[in-house]
Amino acid sequence: MTDGFTRERAWALLQEWTASPSLVKHGLAVEACTRAYGVMEAARLGLAGAEASECIELYAIAGLLHDFDYDRHPSLEEHPFVGVRFLREQGWPEPVLHAILAHADYSGTPRESHLDRALFASDELAGFLTACALVKPSKSIHEVEVAGVKKKMKDKAFARAVKREDISDGAALLGLSVEEHIANCLKAMQDRAEELGLAG
Ligand SMILES: [Fe+2]
Numbered sequence: 001m002t003d004g005f006t007r008e009r010a011w012a013l014l015q016e017w018t019a020s021p022s023l024v025k026h027g028l029a030v031e032a033c034t035r036a037y038g039v040m041e042a043a044r045l046g047l048a049g050a051e052a053s054e055c056i057e058l059y060a061i062a063g064l065l066h067d068f069d070y071d072r073h074p075s076l077e078e079h080p081f082v083g084v085r086f087l088r089e090q091g092w093p094e095p096v097l098h099a100i101l102a103h104a105d106y107s108g109t110p111r112e113s114h115l116d117r118a119l120f121a122s123d124e125l126a127g128f129l130t131a132c133a134l135v136k137p138s139k140s141i142h143e144v145e146v147a148g149v150k151k152k153m154k155d156k157a158f159a160r161a162v163k164r165e166d167i168s169d170g171a172a173l174l175g176l177s178v179e180e181h182i183a184n185c186l187k188a189m190q191d192r193a194e195e196l197g198l199a200g
């Protein structure tokens with residue numbers, strides 16, 4: 001399904017289009033989360049071997065590329081439409097394009113697949129978990145805990161740009177409690193702390 005459209009190519013594309021280091025890290029953080037949900041979904045579907053890898057890679061690619069056009073085309077008129085048009089011309093898999101469109105509330109594309117829901121659910125939470133790590137004196141995500149994240153969600157002054165309801169709606173879309181969703185994404189990001197610049 002992903003023939004030629006690999007995680008490696010998505011990573012190259014993200015870097016080519018994105019000058020902002022924090023936006024590149026955001027792509028990686030969301031990838032960590034969506035990949036974790038891809039692993040769970042592949043297991044739920046009973047996939048193994050190449051089929052499982054392909055499923056997981058779709059999730060990873062969607063996470064990496066969901067904001068790849070944002071640096072160049074941040075307006076509501078262009079993001080993520082310009083990026084998706086480009087990806088479609090290149091022939092990237094349709095489930096990835098659908099998920100990227102559906103991550104934007106204003107796109108009019110409904111969240112249908114598990115991948116659509118996982119991407120939406122991971123986007124705001126990855127940003128929030130990054131903010132939670134960066135306020136630690138160590139700036140380490142290893143010091144972030146689920147209970148602390150929940151507390152920060154209630155603190156309206158903290159990371160004000162992150163919509164709390166997107167996090168709780170995202171968890172609900174995945175059939176998870178907010179705590180479970182936070183725990184999944186936190187673990188996924190902790191596993192890649194070094195790469196995300198959040199190892200302390
Ligand atoms: Fe976006």
Ligand SMILES: [Fe+2]
Binds near residue numbers: 030
């Ligand atoms: Fe994003």
